Amino acid sequence: MERLEVIADTAIEVIAADGMRGLTHRAVDRAAGLPAGSTSYYARTRAALLSLAFARIVELDQVSASSRDLAELIAGYAFEAITSGRTRMLARYEFALEATRRPELRAEYDSGGALIRRRAAEVLAAAGSSDPVRHAGVVVDWMEGTIFGALAGASEPASRESLVRSAREILAGIGVS
Secondary structure, eight states: OOHHHHHHHHHHHHHHHHTGGGOOHHHHHHHHTOOTTHHHHHOOSHHHHHHHHHHHHHHHHOOOOOOSOHHHHHHHHHHHHHTTTHHHHHHHHHHHHHHTTOHHHHHHHHHHHHHHHHHHHHHHHHTTOSSHHHHHHHHHHHHHHHHHHHHHTSSOOOOHHHHHHHHHHHHHHTTOO
16 A cells, blocks of 8 residues: 555544544554654645545545446445445545535535536436436435434444345335336
């Protein structure tokens, strides 16, 4: 793994564990086991460090549409986000909240969200959606709500099978299978 990926991944871990206030260059160096000053060499400012971490989140959020079963693909993303991707998602939600207060993060956050919705619309168009952009909003909002509820404790984390069932119901509701 390249040094920038290590720094970005560690910044994500620090944000997930300690929130945005806990993110410092020193905290990342310490958590990554890097010599002091390493993080600031690659990301000179806090804004640069935030940008590096968020770009990595967007990169890790990308899913290849390898499954022929759309419900399995959608449910698989949600399940991964709740389980092995938990840290990334917690950091992403921290970014979402911070972007409401810091305009310099708003553009990056909105751009990342637009990319996810655009990719979802492409997949849904290929699956025969009559309105892929609107339907992408429905599907992404369902995934976001499901993931947030599981991570924030508002609902019990669902099993993969339960998520597949729910994804099939969502897809049936928008006329896509």
